[in-house]
Amino acid sequence: MIRLLLRDFEKIVCAILFLAMTSIGFVNVVVRYGTNFSFAANEELLVNGFLLLTVFGAAIAARRGEHLAVTMVHDLLPRWLWSPVFLLSVALSVALLAFSAWFSWEAMMNIKRVGMRSYGLGLPAWYYQAALPFGFALIILRYVQHAWTVLRAGPDAKAVTGGDHV
Numbered sequence: 001m002i003r004l005l006l007r008d009f010e011k012i013v014c015a016i017l018f019l020a021m022t023s024i025g026f027v028n029v030v031v032r033y034g035t036n037f038s039f040a041a042n043e044e045l046l047v048n049g050f051l052l053l054t055v056f057g058a059a060i061a062a063r064r065g066e067h068l069a070v071t072m073v074h075d076l077l078p079r080w081l082w083s084p085v086f087l088l089s090v091a092l093s094v095a096l097l098a099f100s101a102w103f104s105w106e107a108m109m110n111i112k113r114v115g116m117r118s119y120g121l122g123l124p125a126w127y128y129q130a131a132l133p134f135g136f137a138l139i140i141l142r143y144v145q146h147a148w149t150v151l152r153a154g155p156d157a158k159a160v161t162g163g164d165h166v
Helices: 002-035 042-064 072-076 079-114 131-156
Strands: none
Touching (some): 002 042, 002 131, 042 131, 079 131
């Protein structure tokens, strides 16, 4: 069970988020058309759910090597230059993700410090922000896992990973 959780954590989170968001949207439609009232927090919950779904979905894409990439340079490189360029791209990607994690942590701490509350439910707004630094850290972990697999496979990694990753 723990192995499944470690291997597929982001998939489980995305499935739960998607199920919850679908349920909230469905309940809102039923309440709105059945009673002429509206579930006021619907938008707040769905917008923040989409944000989390995007971050954890990016972790899934990073693990599979399905993130956005431009492979023209990679395809034109001589074999001896492939590894250093690949490592540079990994280092730059990890740096960008680490900066995103740090920035989202700082944003969360700022929101917490000023005491901002959400507009629909009146919850502390940092609750919605709390998963973002963790999500970016998870993307880093999954990206490094994928990069390690590609690096072990070498310049002919297209056969191993599908080819649209570097």
